[in-house]
Amino acid sequence: MDHTLFLQTISLTNSINHTINTMPLFTLIFRMGLFFAFLVLIDLYAFQGIKHLTQNISSDRWKLIIRISYWAITIGFYLLPLSLFLIPSAKNGPSSKWVTATIGTFVLLYLPKLTFIIFLLFDDIIIWIQWIIQKINGLKSSGSNEVSGNYSSLTRSDFLVKSGAFLAMLPFASVAYGILKGRYEYVVRNVKVPIKNLPSDFEGFKILQISDLHTGSFDDKEAVAKGFELIHAQKADIICFTGDLVNNKTEEALPYQDLLSGLSAPMGVYSILGNHDYGDYVRDWKPGEKEQNFKNMLSFHEKVGWKLMMNEHTILTKGTSSIALIGIENWGARAGFPKYGKLDMAIENMPEVPVKVLLSHDPSHWDAQVRTKYPEINLTLSGHTHGFQFGVDILGYQWSPVQFIYKQWAGLYQENQQAIYVNRGFGFIGFPGRVGILPEITVLELTQA
Secondary structure (H helix, E strand, C coil), X not given: CCHHHHHHHHCCCCHHHHHHHHCCHHHHHHHHHHHHHHHHHHHXXXXXXXXXXXXXXXXXXXXXXXXXXHHHHHHHHHHHHHHHHHCHHHHCHHXXXXXXXXXXXXXXXXXXXXXXXXXXXXHHHHHHXXXXXXXXXXXXXXXXXXXCCCHHHCCCCHHHHHHHHHHHHHHHHHHHHHHHCXXXXXXXXXXXXXXXXXXXXXXXXXXXXXXXXXXXHCCCHHHHXXXXXXXXXXXXXXXXXXXXXXXXXXXXXXXXXXXXXXXXXXXXXXXXCCHHHXXXXXXXXXXXXXXXXXXXXXXXXXXXXXXXXCCEEEEEEECCEEEEEEECCCECCCCCCCECCCHHHHCCCCCCCCCEEEECCCCHHHHHHHHHHXXXXXXXXXXXXXXXXXXXXXXXXXXXXXXXXXCCCCEEEXXXXXXXXXXXXXXXXXXXXXXXXXXXXXXXXXXXX
């Protein structure tokens, strides 16, 4: 997989769809062949552990049922990726139920298997070390540790194999919970943001941020509505949405128009576009359809009463004081993500104010341009990463694979007099769940530094 596709995968964008539609057929078949060969090796090795676990079952019938079930489930998974080539609707990107089913099933099955085989591998390493030592010492190896050339004849200790099987259930249970419950388990995070030169009139000013709705992935409107009830309950001064309303097409948001139009705040609801809101990841647009989809996106924001900021600014006034809110189109520093945002245009002719807040979907924009060229911007609000929808986020400790790609990936970061807050996202895409990184509603309270 090339560098661009890797970044798109990490960011939970449309890499599967991109690969299927753009890679030469021979290259695609070759790479998928390698991928499936790797999976088969994992499955064959894990099956050795299954055989060991079932060897003491007295009933040959149940022993056979368990072993056949293992391969039936495994082969059933193999057929899911192949269906992407056979079912036209499966090529519609992350909104496709086939794509999300494939990703979800893969994580559900192979995280436990990888955990399991680590213990099997450890036991086999011990056996081989013992065999080598015995050979060096010129001793005859015992029957339990003898390597006869038949791999399946290697015995593994009950403790290691059973420990591996038990611990493999932990990622299985976590992923299953993340799919069934975690993706709609909304968390309200209250964050105080100290800002230099903040006017006293704006002390305690509350900005509610939501991001990355990805309405095309939702399948439970009642659960989503409960999340919106939490938003209403915060009674913020202003609501800011930082991009990715949909996965691919504006029509995905239509079933949620009533919920979106119900959002309100004393100083209004402001929004920007994310990389998914342009229709760039759809490969089969007919002439004029993409342009019309984008027009529909712009009008949809207007219909729900959101002020869509397209490389522009507005002045927020409270009492006798003012601050600036700036909103730009998507701007990503990494390869494969569009740079539609024009920050210089957004601040053009802006009156002098003591505090400036920027809405920019992709947090890579902060280091690449905001901090280096616009030190007068006090606070940037971003989303995009979703926290990878997988990781550890508890008691102040944060870890996720996405941190190897994005320096700022979740929460508040500060450098000198500037700060960025990266929202973990309200929705989900690709993997149909959230494990450890829950969907977020953020309330940022501005306070004088």
